[in-house]
Amino acid sequence: xxxxxxxxxxxxxxxxxxxxxxxxxxxxxxxxxxxxxxxxxxxxxxxxxxxxxxxxxxxxxxxxxxxxxxxxxxxxxxxxxxxxxxxxxxxxxxxxxxxxxxxxxxxxxxxxxxxxxxxxxxxxxxxxxxxxxxxxxxxxxxxxxxxxxxxxxxxxxxxxxxxxxxxxxxxxxx
Numbered sequence: 456x457x458x459x460x461x462x463x464x465x466x467x468x469x470x471x472x473x474x475x476x477x478x479x480x481x482x483x484x485x486x487x488x489x490x491x492x493x494x495x496x497x498x499x500x501x502x503x504x505x506x507x508x509x510x511x512x513x514x515x516x517x518x519x520x521x522x523x524x525x526x527x528x529x530x531x532x533x534x535x536x537x538x539x540x541x542x543x544x545x546x547x548x549x550x551x552x553x554x555x556x557x558x559x560x561x562x563x564x565x566x567x568x569x570x571x572x573x574x575x576x577x578x579x580x581x582x583x584x585x586x587x588x589x590x591x592x593x594x595x596x597x598x599x600x601x602x603x604x605x606x607x608x609x610x611x612x613x614x615x616x617x618x619x620x621x622x623x624x625x626x627x628x629x
Contacts, residue, residue, distance in 0.1 A: 500574070605621045
């Protein structure tokens with residue numbers, strides 16, 4: 456009788472631990488959040504391929520080095536950039552022209568705080584993004600200005616297709 460109670464208890468324990476979990480994520484994928492579409496629909500964000508971070512690291516380093524050739528080689532020809540002030544830069548040549556002047560006038564330098572590779576499938580198309588945070592220091596009217604930036608960059612075929620920049624001024628002692 457003791458064995459019967461023991462086996463019954465063990466069976467009840469295993470049955471109570473067998474919980475089914477529903478998910479829209481494939482086996483081996485790691486859901487890290489979601490994106491909300493314009494119509495309010497949530498789509499899962501998945502941990503992305505680390506190779507996209509390598510592309511973005513090279514891109515940021517090329518900016519720190521003022522290496523316009525490296526930047527151009529990492530740009531898609533039809534790159535699109537949304538700046539923090541609402542400006543939109545379209546096309547690699549326009550981007551390089553903008554950077555040439557900006558580098559001369561302001562000498563910006565970025566220090567990476569974090570990078571996150573993430574991906575989303577929209578209309579059966581995989582989109583691979585890197586979300587990153589950087590502290591940037593640049594010269595404005597011979598004075599050092601420090602800014603914190605968040606970038607969201609779409610990486611396609613090992614190149615930067617588009618990115619968004621959000622920023623805030625860093626104020627000391629605040």
